[in-house]
Amino acid sequence: MKKRLLHKKQKREALFEKKDILALKAIEVRALKAGIWFNAIMAICGYVGYYFADSYALAFDGNFSLVSAVSCYIAMRITKRKDVSNAEYPYGYYSYENVYALLQGILLIAITFYAILTGFTNIFHYVKGETVETLKMVPLLIYTIAMLFFCTGVWLYYRKQLERSGGHSPVLKTETVSAFMDTFITFGTGIALVLVTLIPEKHALSFLSYVGDSIIVILISILIIREPIRIVSQSFFSLVGRTVSNKKVRRRVKDIVLETAKGEYELKELYLFHIGSSFQVVLHLHPYFVVLDMDNYSEFTQKLETRLQKLFPNLILEVLLK
CATH class of the missing domain: 3.30.70.1350 (Cation efflux protein, cytoplasmic domain)
Structure with missing residues (x-):
């Protein structure tokens, strides 16, 4: 006859383990608090840049940052109570982290597809002969330089915090990926748009002054879509219990x-x-x-x-x- 013994233990039971968990939580909460402000500033800059430069790509950047700011707040709320156990959740709320990562990944995919759709819509309007505003170089140049340094700093900050957590935090991993995507979008759109504005009015490529930002957004969206898809895949399989x-x-x-x-x-x-x-x-x-x-x-x-x-x-x- 088989004899079974079930032994379940958790790290919270030892003093040094509690200190480790509290340290990990402190890293996550501190990073997410900073992320709220980082992304809120970038969202405002994106919308202001869109207003002055007439570039749809900057509005896309602003939307991306706004979603990231909201997601940081939600992630911070989850992080504060993920290791709180009770009768209903004896091992804490760790699965909520996967739910958060899954939903944010889906949201990032939705924003990216919306950006692609809007880009094609703008190109369609231009082809039909409708009036489209040209891009303005000076606001674009100012925005690109400022946000490139800012976004890179945010991405490096998140990556450092993820390393400090041992790489086991799906919340910080998601935010690091999001920050990298934001940096990539800002760098790609900014540099490309500045180059587009330098095209002479009567040049064969002058049409890019009207739809260049839409083309750039479509190309960058296609390049970065892989990362949120990967996040959704990993979070989904964790939730359904795959090893x-x-x-x-x-x-x-x-x-x-x-x-x-x-x-x-x-x-x-x-x-x-x-x-x-x-x-x-x-x-x-x-x-x-x-x-x-x-x-x-x-x-x-x-x-x-x-x-x-x-x-x-x-x-x-x-x-x-x-």
């Missing part, structure tokens, strides 16, 4: 388990799940001894948990013995 597919990570976990269980337990099955910024490790082990020593078992699980926590700050460990 981690990263072979390197799985190998590291397996090596730790085998080393810790050597001579005492045989590893039958290993499942690794990534839920928000937490990781759940589920093990099926077979003891080599006939009579189970509870003290030995407790010592083994504690040692295993400590080693795995060095790899995953927010850990949920389940050990089943058969």
Whole structure:
């Protein structure tokens, strides 16, 4: 007859673990607070630039930044309570991080497709002979230089905070991707639009002074659409319970388990799940001894948990013995 023992532990139970979790949360909250202001400033600059330069591309940039500012606020609210456990959510609200990343990814995809549609609409109006405003060089040049430095700084800031979190925060990972996309959009549209305004009026390419920004937005949208699609894919599969597919990570976990269980337990099955910024490790082990020593078992699980926590700050460990 098989005998099962279920052992579930979480990192919050030890003092040093609490400090680690609080440090991770502080990094995320601080980064997201800064992100709200960063993106709000960029959104305002985008709309102001659109007003003075008559460039639809700058409005697209402003829309992107406005969505990022709102998403930062939502992400900050989630982050503040993700590790709060109760009867309904005994392991915290980590799955909310995946929900947030999924919804933001979908929103970014929607904005990108809307930008493509609007770009084609502007080109269609120009082809039909409708009046279209020409681009203004001086406002474009000022906007491009200022926002290029600002956006690059924001992206580097997020990337640094993601590194400090150990790379396990889907919230910071999403914001880093979003900031990179914003920087790419700003750099590409700004440089290209400035070049477009330099085309002489009677040149064969003079039409770009009217629809150049729409063409640029379409091209850049096609280039950056891959990143939000990847975010949506990863978040969706995490929510539906698919195991981690990263072979390197799985190998590291397996090596730790085998080393810790050597001579005492045989590893039958290993499942690794990534839920928000937490990781759940589920093990099926077979003891080599006939009579189970509870003290030995407790010592083994504690040692295993400590080693795995060095790899995953927010850990949920389940050990089943058969």
